[in-house]
Amino acid sequence: MTVLPHDYSLPHTKKVNLEKLQPSYVSGTSKEAYNMTKENLKEATRARDHVIMAMSKAKPYQVVVAAIEKYLPYLTGILHATENEQLKSQKELKDKDAVLFEWTSGILGEENKSFMKSKKYFTSRLITFEVIMIVYTYGFALCNLASEKIKQTTNLLDNNSIIEIYQDAALFLRKAWGVFNYLATNGLVNYVSGQDSSHLQQISATSSNGSSPVPSPVNSSYSPIFPTIHTKLSFPKSSFPLLPELDVLCAKGLMEYAQGVGQVIAIHTAIATGKSSGMIARLSVSVYKTFDHAQQSFMTLDTKLKNQNDKSTTTGLENMGSILDTELRLICAQYRILYRGITLYYLALDANQNGKSGISVCYIVNANKQLEEMDVFDEISKSNPFMNETRRIFAESKKLETSKIQQKISSHHQMAFRIHTFSRAAWQFYTEMLQQHPVKTKGLTCGFCTVIGDFFTQDRLRTKFQHLMPENTSDADNNKTSSHSFSRSIKLFLYGTLLLGPSLHYWFRTLDKLLPSSGCHKVIFQQGTRSSLWKNYFNSSRLVWSAKRVLVEQASYSLFVTSMYLFTMGSLDYIWNEETFVQWHRTEYTNYQEMIANKFNDDFQSTHFHVMKYFPISNFVNFLVIPPLYRGLFINLMGVFYNVGHWMFDDKTNIALDTEGESSPFDSFVLKTLPQDEIMKDEEESC
Secondary structure, three states, rough: OOOOOOOOOOOOOOOHHHOOOOOOOOOOOHHHHHHHHHHHHHHHHHHHHHHHHHOOOOHHHHHHHHHHHHHHHHHHHHHHHOOOOOEOOOOOOOOOOOOOEEEOOOOOOOHHHHHHHHOOOOOEEHHHHHHHHHHHHHHHHHHHHHHHHHHOOOOOOOHHHHHHHEEEEEEEEHHHHHHHHHHHHHHOOOOEEEOHHHEEOOOOOOOOOOOOOOOOOOOOOOOEOOOOEEEEEEHHHHHOOOOOHHHHHHHHHHHHHHHHHHHHHHHHHHHHOOHHHHHHHHHHHHHHHHHHHHHHHHHHHHHHHHOOHHHHHHHHHHHHHHOOHHHHHHHHHHHHHHHHHHHHHHHHHHHHHHHOHHHHHHHHHHHHHHHHHHHHHHOOOOHEEEEEEEHHHHHOOOOOHHHHHHHHHOOOHHHHHHHHHHHHHHHHHHHHHHHHHHHHHHHHHHHHHHHHHHHHHHHHHHHHHHHHHHOOOOHHHHHHHOOOOHHHHHHHHHHHHHHHHHHHHHHHHHHHOOOOOOOOOOOOOOOOOOOHHHHOOOOHHHHHHHHHHHHHHHOOOHHHHHHHHHHHHHHHHHHHOOOOOOOOOOOOOOOOHHHHHHHHHHHHHHHHHHHHHHHHHHHHHHHOOOOOOHHHHHHHHHHHHHHHHHHHHHHOOOHHOOOOOOOOOOOOOOOOOHHHHHHHHHHHOOO
16 A cells, blocks of 8 residues: 555556547538538547557656646537537447447456456447546546645655645545546436537536535635536446446545545644644544445445346456455545544543543543554555654554543543443454354343343242241241242253244344345434434334234244243253242142143243233334344343333232232243132141
8 A cells, every 4th residue: 555545547548530530511511610620520639649648658647637638628529519410420330430439447456457358448439438437537647646746745844835735635636526526426327418518517626505525725616617418328238347437336436535535634734733633533523434435335336346247257256356446445444444543532632631531531542442453554554644643643642541641530430431441342242242153142142131030030929929928937938938049040041042042043034034124224323313313213114014023923933932931941840850939830740741731721821911912012123223133132131121120110018919920931931820829728738
């Protein structure tokens, strides 16, 4: 990697003779006009040859930019003449008689260019193709010209000289943004429909509301003129299997990238001029978001190119990874991480200046993690002047973390910071385990949640039976009744870990196949206003989709889990050969099948009734807003909250009069209690 911004490889093109574009006689056309058209075509050919020479001779990019700016007016005139039928159409001409425009891509990876030898040059008779590629080349040259300017600041120490060079580089980036914006919003959506010069479009580096989309220290405007595009493109897909420039995503990604680099220049200009930490942090926030958007555009385009190519093309590219220039994508990924770290660093400085030492420490530690995650010193060349400033920031942030800021924070802030750091690390570790070992992790999660909920359940049941114990009960019996049943907790842990947790994992995967979320907004927690979140998550299509999932689950999986719970717990009780905590079955079953059948007859209806009361609502919320990775955790936590709620809000003064127990395979499986008269009868018999 060399410098920021990325040095593009300019597309290559072959020479063409534009004089082959024959003028046509129309009514009112004089011979002088005909001869002038021929002369203009000759001049256009010379101007195009100058562009090719400037690109091939490795001349300064300023020469390339000047050559393209000289050629563009001729090209616009050719488009105008073609649409007004002043030039003959090439559609019916043979290849030897037609003008064929041949171009290579500027952002394909070098390995793909060499691999696709037979398709290195993309050919078309359409003058629109020439317009698009020459405008792309213009944008690439402007970005490289900005890169040349930034190289000049490597060994400079005078801030005024550095700022002046930054301003020149920012101007070229503003021009490049205008070029790519034209392609993304107009040039690639349609092609020229024959507008005269009064309808030519002005592309400016400022948006429609007058604000600059590329925050930079330069406010001068730039208005290149490109032809207005109206009619839809008609390129055959088979002709351009690997030409990313013909996709709007390419122009959009390049536009966002140029905008991000312009913002980077604004940040380093603000640093050089001694602006406040808060202002620099605000500038940095938009930078890493812009690079993130650019990276997403390039990744989507790369996937789209792979999917749209025929098998003969993609077979040879399967092992090549990225079709697009890998360095360009890598830069976007790295600077997204880098400027998030710089944002946190300046937020820490700002918080420290305002006396918020605890918050400042949190920011600075997270900033160092971001800067360490992006291996600044290995991945980015030391010749990059922006990286020199980054190294200084990195070194100062390490000092801040270990000295001044930490000395000021109170013990309360230290404890809060430790809790925050531990919680963040634990959640990150749990997420990684869910991704690497989903079945094991979800099984253990379910087992532990089951045991935690059972603790509250047993405490609630002890409260019930304290009111029901006869007065002449011995202390030994009281202690036995009031102690925690660890055997019951072990049974429930085994059930949750080995059966319920894994079954939830595979059930949710099955639901994803039966009722996919196509047509619904994906559940991704993103920043935005409350109204936008409501619109994204609670739209009608997603509400209906979530309701369908709940109905399918209640009609199938819910019945299965209730049956699985009763069968498993009955079998474990039989194998354990031990009375449960509340001694709700005293009859010794000598026949295993009879015991299981009686358990289903006695408990299935009441158990499933409690499941139907509570968990359809929980599952509806689960499907509606929870990401798929955490749905198992959510339903387990709902089971714990269900038991905690009963433990906290049951009326313990009248709980002895409760004659119906409840049991649920999703909560912590509350044991069913016997009616009061049966318990008293059993106690009298035992006495």
